[in-house]
Amino acid sequence: xxxxxxxxxxxxxxxxxxxxxxxxxxxxxxxxxxxxxxxxxxxxxxxxxxxxxxxxxxxxxxxxxxxxxxxxxxxxxxxxxxxxxxxxxxxxxxxxxxxxxxxxxxxxxxxxxxxxxxxxxxxxxxxxxxxxxxxxxxxxxxxxxxxxxxxxxxxxxxxxxxxxxxxxxxxxxxxxxxxxxxxxxxxxxxxxxxxxxxxxxxxxxxxxxxxxxxxxxxxxxxxxxxxxxxxxxxxx
Amino acid sequence: xxxxxxxxxxxxxxxxxxxxxxxxxxxxxxxxxxxxxxxxxxxxxxxxxxxxxxxxxxxxxxxxxxxxxxxxxxxxxxxxxxxxxxxxxxxxxxxxxxxxxxxxxxxxxxxxxxxxxxxxxxxxxxxxxxxxxxxxxxxxxxxxxxxxxxxxxxxxxxxxxxxxxxxxxxxxxxxxxxxxxxxxxxxxxxxxxxxxxxxxxxxxxxxxxxxxxxxxxxxxxxxxxxxxxxxxxxxx
DNA sequence: CACGGTCCGTACGCCGCCGCACGGAGTGAG
DNA sequence: CTCACTCCGTGCGGCGGCGTACGGACCGTG
Numbered sequence: 386x387x388x389x390x391x392x393x394x395x396x397x398x399x400x401x402x403x404x405x406x407x408x409x410x411x412x413x414x415x416x417x418x419x420x421x422x423x424x425x426x427x428x429x430x431x432x433x434x435x436x437x438x439x440x441x442x443x444x445x446x447x448x449x450x451x452x453x454x455x456x457x458x459x460x461x462x463x464x465x466x467x468x469x470x471x472x473x474x475x476x477x478x479x480x481x482x483x484x485x486x487x488x489x490x491x492x493x494x495x496x497x498x499x500x501x502x503x504x505x506x507x508x509x510x511x512x513x514x515x516x517x518x519x520x521x522x523x524x525x526x527x528x529x530x531x532x533x534x535x536x537x538x539x540x541x542x543x544x545x546x547x548x549x550x551x552x553x554x555x556x557x558x559x560x561x562x563x564x565x566x567x568x569x570x571x572x573x574x575x576x577x578x579x580x581x582x583x584x585x586x587x588x589x590x591x592x593x594x595x596x597x598x599x600x601x602x603x604x605x606x607x608x609x610x611x612x613x614x615x616x617x618x619x620x621x
Numbered sequence: 622x623x624x625x626x627x628x629x630x631x632x633x634x635x636x637x638x639x640x641x642x643x644x645x646x647x648x649x650x651x652x653x654x655x656x657x658x659x660x661x662x663x664x665x666x667x668x669x670x671x672x673x674x675x676x677x678x679x680x681x682x683x684x685x686x687x688x689x690x691x692x693x694x695x696x697x698x699x700x701x702x703x704x705x706x707x708x709x710x711x712x713x714x715x716x717x718x719x720x721x722x723x724x725x726x727x728x729x730x731x732x733x734x735x736x737x738x739x740x741x742x743x744x745x746x747x748x749x750x751x752x753x754x755x756x757x758x759x760x761x762x763x764x765x766x767x768x769x770x771x772x773x774x775x776x777x778x779x780x781x782x783x784x785x786x787x788x789x790x791x792x793x794x795x796x797x798x799x800x801x802x803x804x805x806x807x808x809x810x811x812x813x814x815x816x817x818x819x820x821x822x823x824x825x826x827x828x829x830x831x832x833x834x835x836x837x838x839x840x841x842x843x844x845x846x847x848x849x850x851x852x853x854x855x856x857x
Numbered sequence: 858c859a860c861g862g863t864c865c866g867t868a869c870g871c872c873g874c875c876g877c878a879c880g881g882a883g884t885g886a887g
Numbered sequence: 888c889t890c891a892c893t894c895c896g897t898g899c900g901g902c903g904g905c906g907t908a909c910g911g912a913c914c915g916t917g
Contacts, residue, residue: 443759446838451759468748469741470850474842475755500736505705512704515751519711522758523679523687526798529873553894562762564875569895585883585894602682606710614706766904789864800905805865821864821913 387412389486392433392458396618397506406496406503410486415439417551421462421477428471430487431463437483438544440560443475451525451562452537454517455480457544459611464511466490467497467504480560481541481550506615513611524603530563534571535600537561538581542590543608553586575599623648625722628669628694632854633742642732642739646722651675653787657698657713664707666723667699673719674780676796679711687761687798688773690753691716693780695847700747702726703733703740716796717777717786742851749847756839764837766799770807771836773797774817778826779844789822811835 389407390396398406415421415437422428424444432439439462441454453475456462462485465473471490488496496503524533537560541550554572558565572588575581580596582589590596597604625643626632634642651657651673658664660680668675675698677690689711692698698721701709707726724732732739760769773796777786790808794801808824811817816832818825826832833840 441755443755445759445763449763451762453755453758464751465748467744468751469745470748473748474752474846508703509705511747511751512701512706512709515700515704515747515754516710518751518754518758519677519679519689522689522754522761523681523798525758525761526687527681527685555894562759565895566876566897567874569897573896583895610710791864801865802867802906803904805867809866819865 387435387484389433391435392461392486393615393617394459394461394506394510395433395486397615398502402502406488409492410488412484413487414484415479415482417479417482419479421479422473423476424474425472428463428466428473429490431461431466431490431493432485432487433461434458434485434544435483436546437479437485438481438541439485440478440480441473441475442478442560449562450559451521452560453521454514455540455544456514459544459615460510460514461507463490464507464514466493467507468511480552480556481545509614513607513614516610516614517607520603520607524601525562528601528603530561530567531571531574531599532601533561533563534568534575535596536604538588538590538596539593539600539604540607542593548590548593550588551586552588623671623720625669625671627671628697628722629851629853630695630697630742630746631669631722633851634738638738642724645728646724648720649723650720651715651718653715653718655715657715658709659712660710661708664699664702664709665726667697667702667726667729668721668723669697670694670721670780671719672782673715673721674717674777675721676714676716677709677711678714678796685798686795687757688796689757690750691776691780692750695780695851696746696750697743699726700743700750702729703743704747716788716792717781745850749843749850752846752850753843756843760837760839761798764839766797766803767807767810768835768837769797769799770804770811771832772840774824774826774832775829775836775840776843778829784826784829786824787822788824 389410421432421439434457436458439456440452441456442450443453444450462477465471524536537557542548554568555565558568572583576583580592580599582591625646657668657675670693672694675692676688677692678686679689680686698713701707760772773793778784790804791801794804808819812819816828818827
């Protein structure tokens with residue numbers, strides 16, 4: 386059914402590392418909306434999503450929020466564990482339900498101390514994460530809600546098997562850090578343009594190519610840089 | 622005159638590491654506006670600023686830009702070298718002239734392979750950098766130009782000895798990713814409020830406390846998190 | 858001292874997004 | 888089937904920041 390190799394980072398490890406590490410991975414289900422860690426929490430696990438998607442969400446004191454990165458089977462949640470900080474100033478919340486493999490911080494530490502491939506893979510992934518955050522920052526500054534909605538849909542789509550996602554406009558608004566009505570209008574335009582269809586929390590992308598054309602450059606930059614840093618192993 | 626220990630990261634190393642490393646550091650002067658690396662460039666050095674300040678600037682295809690992080694004697698420029706990516710998607714530009722110590726990528730690699738304190742210090746600093754980028758992203762989304770100008774001035778001030786900075790409103794606008802006129806108006810308000818004084822590219826902060834009050838929470842969050850991750854060694 | 862260039866002040870129209878409010882449509886539970 | 892609730896559509900006033908334009912003030916240089 387599920388296998389650790391469905392996560393790209395775990396898949397990138399040499400066989401010897403996999404044999405040593407995989408027995409310690411625990412498969413957990415991540416229900417929609419569950420919080421993997423809160424700002425300032427000491428994190429206990431690192432998560433390697435398989436078919437789930439996790440948002441790194443920053444919540445301001447007044448309750449306003451903005452997504453700073455999104456993690457799927459291309460990455461891992463909990464980089465603070467090996468960076469040395471143990472906590473982060475953001476929240477990790479499940480955006481799309483699914484499963485993930487998790488590793489205890491202790492076991493991760495041991496594996497890290499070996500200075501093997503896992504370290505290098507995780508560091509490269511962290512750089513990809515940095516790229517995504519930087520791009521989010523500049524995108525928040527310069528691009529319209531319409532463009533950002535396209536970008537966001539593409540990011541989600543790449544991390545799912547299907548072209549359907551379960552997500553209300555209200556939640557998307559929280560992620561993008563804009564009003565719900567703004568998302569309604571942007572999504573309405575996309576629907577009228579025949580790019581997506583949606584209905585009460587279910588969005589279907591029907592014309593991915595045009596979605597990409599209507600998006601800002603930010604999506605492609607992040608995607609290309611992630612591929613550069615972590616090329617997918619060709620599946621035999 | 623200058624010493625590597627004026628950079629907090631280098632200062633945090635144990636004596637043995639310093640003795641091994643410091644002979645390989647080269648003191649270089651960084652003139653205002655010089656570019657340490659460009660987006661996509663293979664970086665040759667890692668820089669440890671002493672009294673200079675370097676901006677990590679993202680430049681969009683259409684020329685619009687936004688600062689994603691600022692580095693002074695609290696950090697290092699060129700984290701991609703040890704993250705494994707070798708290049709980044711942004712530009713590193715000198716925002717305040719001064720000097721820095723630099724290390725060749727090769728020497729850094731050798732030092733990194735020892736898995737000593739430098740590795741841990743740089744990883745912790747990278748996490749602080751991530752925090753700063755995340756905060757920048759959410760700040761770009763939710764806070765006014767006035768607040769962001771305050772935050773930006775405080776970030777610069779913390780990395781300088783004096784309360785004066787050489788910086789035109791035009792350049793600040795590039796950093797914040799807003800119009801020059803927007804900065805003019807925000808700075809005018811600050812001047813009328815008696816918080817700063819400025820005149821043709823020279824800004825003097827006269828009431829730092831009030832500047833902090835008028836800033837958004839983003840400044841303090843980043844400052845506190847950086848202190849948590851990299852506490853300054855008490856100078857004997 | 859005059860001149861050219863940089864830097865800053867101000868003004869105007871415009872647009873995108875915000876905040877608020879309300880209503881309708883779809884959905885699930887009883 | 889009905890009711891309560893969630894989710895989405897729409898409208899309106901307001902504002903903050905954008906683009907543009909112009910002019911004045913302050914230098915540094917010759």
